Amino acid sequence: MLTFGRACLLLALLLAAFGVVACARGARSRRPAWATTGRRCIYALFAVLTIVMVVVEAAFVRSDFSFRLVASHSSTTTPLFYKLTAMWSSQEGSLLLWVWLLTGWSSVAMLVSHRRAPELTSWAGAVLLTLAAFFLGLVNLLASPLQLLDPAAAEGNGLQPLLRHPAMVIHPPMLYSGYTLATIPLAFAIAALVTGRVDALWIRQTRRFALASWLALTFGILLGARWSWSELGWGGYWAWDPVENAALLPWLTGTAGLHSLMVQEKRGTLKTWNVSLALITGILAVLGTFLVRSGLLESIHAFGASTLGVPFLVFVVALFATSLALVVWRRDALQSPARLDSLVSREAVFVLNNVVLVGLALVIAWGTFFPLISEALTGRRASVGPPWFDRYTVPLAIVLVLLSGIGPLLPWRRASRGALRRVFARPLAVAALTALLLVLAGAGSPRAVALFVVAAFVAAAVGQEYWRGGRARRASTGRAWPVALGGLVSRNRRRYGGYVVHIGIAMLLVGVAASSAFKDVRDVRMRPGERATVGDYEMRYVRPTAEVERQKLSLGAVVEVRRMGELVDTLTPSRGYYPVNDARGEGTLGRWFAGEATSEVGLRADLRRDVWTAVEPDLQPFRRMIDGIDKRFPLADARMEPLFLDALAERYRVQPPPAAFRLIVAPLVVWVWLGGLVAVLGGFIAIWPARRRAPARARGARRRAARTVTMIGRA
Amino acid sequence: MELLELLAFLVVLWLTSRWVMAPIRSADDAALDNTELAALEAERDARLAAVRDARLDLDGGKLSADDHRALDARLRAEALDALRVLDAARSGRTERR
Numbered sequence: 001m002l003t004f005g006r007a008c009l010l011l012a013l014l015l016a017a018f019g020v021v022a023c024a025r026g027a028r029s030r031r032p033a034w035a036t037t038g039r040r041c042i043y044a045l046f047a048v049l050t051i052v053m054v055v056v057e058a059a060f061v062r063s064d065f066s067f068r069l070v071a072s073h074s075s076t077t078t079p080l081f082y083k084l085t086a087m088w089s090s091q092e093g094s095l096l097l098w099v100w101l102l103t104g105w106s107s108v109a110m111l112v113s114h115r116r117a118p119e120l121t122s123w124a125g126a127v128l129l130t131l132a133a134f135f136l137g138l139v140n141l142l143a144s145p146l147q148l149l150d151p152a153a154a155e156g157n158g159l160q161p162l163l164r165h166p167a168m169v170i171h172p173p174m175l176y177s178g179y180t181l182a183t184i185p186l187a188f189a190i191a192a193l194v195t196g197r198v199d200a201l202w203i204r205q206t207r208r209f210a211l212a213s214w215l216a217l218t219f220g221i222l223l224g225a226r227w228s229w230s231e232l233g234w235g236g237y238w239a240w241d242p243v244e245n246a247a248l249l250p251w252l253t254g255t256a257g258l259h260s261l262m263v264q265e266k267r268g269t270l271k272t273w274n275v276s277l278a279l280i281t282g283i284l285a286v287l288g289t290f291l292v293r294s295g296l297l298e299s300i301h302a303f304g305a306s307t308l309g310v311p312f313l314v315f316v317v318a319l320f321a322t323s324l325a326l327v328v329w330r331r332d333a334l335q336s337p338a339r340l341d342s343l344v345s346r347e348a349v350f351v352l353n354n355v356v357l358v359g360l361a362l363v364i365a366w367g368t369f370f371p372l373i374s375e376a377l378t379g380r381r382a383s384v385g386p387p388w389f390d391r392y393t394v395p396l397a398i399v400l401v402l403l404s405g406i407g408p409l410l411p412w413r414r415a416s417r418g419a420l421r422r423v424f425a426r427p428l429a430v431a432a433l434t435a436l437l438l439v440l441a442g443a444g445s446p447r448a449v450a451l452f453v454v455a456a457f458v459a460a461a462v463g464q465e466y467w468r469g470g471r472a473r474r475a476s477t478g479r480a481w482p483v484a485l486g487g488l489v490s491r492n493r494r495r496y497g498g499y500v501v502h503i504g505i506a507m508l509l510v511g512v513a514a515s516s517a518f519k520d521v522r523d524v525r526m527r528p529g530e531r532a533t534v535g536d537y538e539m540r541y542v543r544p545t546a547e548v549e550r551q552k553l554s555l556g557a558v559v560e561v562r563r564m565g566e567l568v569d570t571l572t573p574s575r576g577y578y579p580v581n582d583a584r585g586e587g588t589l590g591r592w593f594a595g596e597a598t599s600e601v602g603l604r605a606d607l608r609r610d611v612w613t614a615v616e617p618d619l620q621p622f623r624r625m626i627d628g629i630d631k632r633f634p635l636a637d638a639r640m641e642p643l644f645l646d647a648l649a650e651r652y653r654v655q656p657p658p659a660a661f662r663l664i665v666a667p668l669v670v671w672v673w674l675g676g677l678v679a680v681l682g683g684f685i686a687i688w689p690a691r692r693r694a695p696a697r698a699r700g701a702r703r704r705a706a707r708t709v710t711m712i713g714r715a
Numbered sequence: 716m717e718l719l720e721l722l723a724f725l726v727v728l729w730l731t732s733r734w735v736m737a738p739i740r741s742a743d744d745a746a747l748d749n750t751e752l753a754a755l756e757a758e759r760d761a762r763l764a765a766v767r768d769a770r771l772d773l774d775g776g777k778l779s780a781d782d783h784r785a786l787d788a789r790l791r792a793e794a795l796d797a798l799r800v801l802d803a804a805r806s807g808r809t810e811r812r
Contacts, residue, residue: 116756
């Protein structure tokens with residue numbers, strides 16, 4: 001199947017290259033035959049790449065170690081679930097996934113747009129196929145997932161232990177969906193600039209894709225953070241790692257774009273800004289992939305030895321230069337006729353929100369690329385850590401949350417003083433009351449308190465919006481509250497879905513603020529029976545645990561958690577050791593401690609706080625035993641290995657060495673996950689298509705709307 | 716096995732090239748001219764949405780009844796203009812046909 005897969009991959013590259021020509025010719029000559037052929041190239045490309053994906057997945061399922069990719073990222077003992085997803089743990093496989101998703105989303109974009117805006121769609125198709133051709137060039141020439149291993153390995157290396165986590169199975173496809181969906185607005189923005197049609201049409205064609213990209217990125221980032229908290233064993237969910245930041249940058253500019261697009265739709269202004277945001281978000285999406293693949297910046301996620309840095313850099317620079325040149329070329333067409341009527345209006349708040357979001361993106365980009373900047377200027381690579389990021393991002397985040405509460409309270413165009421008093425009174429009162437309660441409760445950390453206060457303001461503002469809207473709907477329909485609210489949301493999904501997102505983001509940031517500012521952390525070394533205190537909690541190392549599983553040795557601890565003398569929970573953190581499969585002469589037992597180890601965190605989470613424990617056993621006292629067995633039984637076979645492991649586990653249970661523990665009590669961590677999920681729910685509400693009316697009813701409704709408008713016009 | 720793979724690839728190649736090239740072989744020379752109409756429809760929808768939004772702002776207490784009346788008249792006039800332009804474009808298109 002390797003030859004068949006390779007031939008299909010080459011066919012995909014040829015299809016992409018031909019498709020670029022066909023789409024461009026179709027758009028330039030304004031003839032549908034070439035445009036249709038170009039579009040069909042995209043559909044066919046998706047089909048051919050689906051065949052390649054099936055070939056690679058089948059090799060993983062069959063454990064066909066004549067595929068180099070399978071031998072290096074799977075093994076016969078890897079569970080089927082992880083075999084199916086092991087492909088994107090590799091550089092080659094994830095690039096294939098990227099281009100497959102790109103062609104999938106591009107096909108959807110072509111299907112929904114080609115009738116309404118054929119010329120724009122054709123140019124956009126040319127751009128999307130150019131992106132696909134670049135990635136297909138990489139997977140054909142530099143990072144093929146279909147490389148032959150001759151002779152085939154008897155056994156594979158297995159999946160990297162850290163990636164054996166359900167969140168890691170969905171996290172990469174989610175992020176890549178977010179990245180690839182962000183290229184659709186980029187392609188249509190370029191198409192709009194090429195054709196000179198910079199009105200709201202390209203926005204209308206891509207709005208849902210921009211929102212889908214935002215949704216996928218939000219969910220992907222959330223899954224990554226959850227994995228970090230529960231699997232990485234360092235005690236945090238966000239480390240300002242370059243690869244984390246790479247996903248956050250397009251999220252920030254994409255969020256800005258989702259707001260400013262509305263201003264162009266309603267007021268016909270911000271054309272240059274919107275087209276620039278769509279371009280920069282798409283470029284940041286490619287840049288995010290570049291950061292993971294290039295090895296340019298050190299990261300726990302990055303594939304450091306990659307050779308793809310130079311081609312990626314050339315491509316990103318070319319994309320940026322082309323985009324910039326197009327914006328400059330069309331600067332006259334991008335001039336907006338309308339101006340802001342008032343600074344006290346929703347569009348003014350959206351502009352301010354955009355400034356803050358882009359400011360955040362700039363700060364994060366500066367911190368992320370600082371190692372490169374410092375090396376270029378001083379010759380010495382220096383990096384900035386989490387305190388630097390926190391210093392600048394926290395104040396901006398507070399302003400952002402505040403704006404997400406102010407925006408929904410203001411009307412479009414202009415607000416009168418009376419209206420301002422009416423709509424701001426209750427949310428401000430709630431915020432003031434929250435501030436008072438926090439001060440009385442003696443809450444420290446002014447930044448955290450400020451965030452809680454503005455979050456309370458947002459909750460009150462959004463609650464008021466729902467209440468007033470629901471009340472008006474009840475009055476007009478006479479329905480019960482739940483039905484009225486349901487009708488209100490379903491008829492105005494973008495508005496009320498957006499409000500839910502605001503609540504979700506406020507909840508998330510409250511969780512971040514509380515869990516960062518009021519976190520208690522202790523690193524202690526304990527023997528069984530010893531205790532340590534963290535915050536209000538007392539943790540007792542009760543006894544060790546040791547378990548031998550297939551391909552995993554788990555050494556851990558039973559930890560009792562007490563608060564004011566009462567048993568709260570019993571946690572069982574552990575450290576998992578996985579054998580290395582390559583013969584490096586580590587020995588029968590030694591090979592279990594020569595590879596990667598993972599942490600299984602002991603976690604008790606509720607709405608108020610997380611109690612988090614991780615353990616790292618001190619294996620020094622076992623070194624003699626391990627070396628002794630490896631020396632005495634150098635030729636021990638697979639049948640002997642479980643016996644040695646059982647002996648080691650038994651000794652760990654009977655004569656436990658001291659173990660290093662990290663103990664954390666962090667408030668409101670669950671709010672981070674709940675807030676993220678609420679934001680995702682809001683995004684779904686906003687993106688969900690409105691109920692389609694039957695054609696005759698729709699025509700009738702349009703006629704009625706036209707009649708009403710006409711009557712008012714006459715009046 | 717190699718022969719089977721070759722045959723399978725030839726089938727994929729044949730199907731793909733046949734389907735992709737079909738529109739060029741049966742060339743239809745009608746021009747791509749929907750864009751103008753689609754842009755006008757987008758404009759019309761945006762104007763009608765603005766009327767709805769103003770109503771929601773009134774319900775939400777963000778606009779007084781007087782402010783809403785004035786704004787609503789302005790927005791409906793804009794929507795009417797958008798509808799007139801769209802109608803004109805549509806009738807022009809029908810006449811050309």
